[in-house]
Amino acid sequence: MQYKRILLKLSGEALMGDRSYGIDPGRLALYAEEIRAVVEKGVEVAIVIGGGNIFRGVAGASNGMDRVQGDHMGMLATIINGLALQSALEDKGLDTRLQSAIKINEVAEPFIRRRAMRHLEKGRVVIFGGGTGNPYFTTDSAAVLRAIEIEADVILKGTRVDGIYTSDPEKDKSATKFDSISFKDVLSRGLKVMDTTAFTLSQENELPIVVFDMNKQGNLMKIVSGENIGTVVNL
Ligand code: UDP
16 A cells, blocks of 8 residues: 555545435445445544535625534534434444544544544544534635644545546646645645645645545555555645
């Protein structure tokens, strides 16, 4: 295996499948199966899950809601998704823990770095909910932060596109995909991989990011075994 410990970032929207809101149980089960396969190979898996399928603070603010209030709702949404994912993973026979960045003790463990690392060493899948626990951040930032804290080898950003392109492949047919690209080039070309805060945190800590299509069966396994099917962002 190319990677021993991974941080998988899944957006909330990915959980919607073809729906326009909420969680598609079929999609969740597919993801759980992909994750089970790599855990069985001995890869330590931590997951940060988004909340965009339920609520985004920015969207609330644009409708006149207090931004911080909206962000709190967004953080709770990530915990709802975390619970759903936990359930789907346990259905596949995996041991899991959900750790939250905000206190919600009856529902999830608090985030404790050493405990998270111990869970991973024991082969448990650790899901980090609640983002960073702070408003004005995103779950991409949470993913980078947690990945650095738990000393993950890489962030795997599962999306519906199979990598980073010269321009948006859903709009521009002539767009071509990068197999690898440097952090500097992503910035100088104005490409969008993560929000700036998350991206620079990853760059400063020399943590590589792999962008790949999580919806294609077997892709997660291919990436952890070292196949270059997505785009790697590196120094
Ligand atoms: N959020 C937050 N702080 C964080 C992470 C998330 O306030 O550290 C809130 C924010 O409102 C965000 C929402 O939770 O819009 C859902 O997270 P995100 O938009 O990152 O989810 P994704 O796009 O990955 O589904």
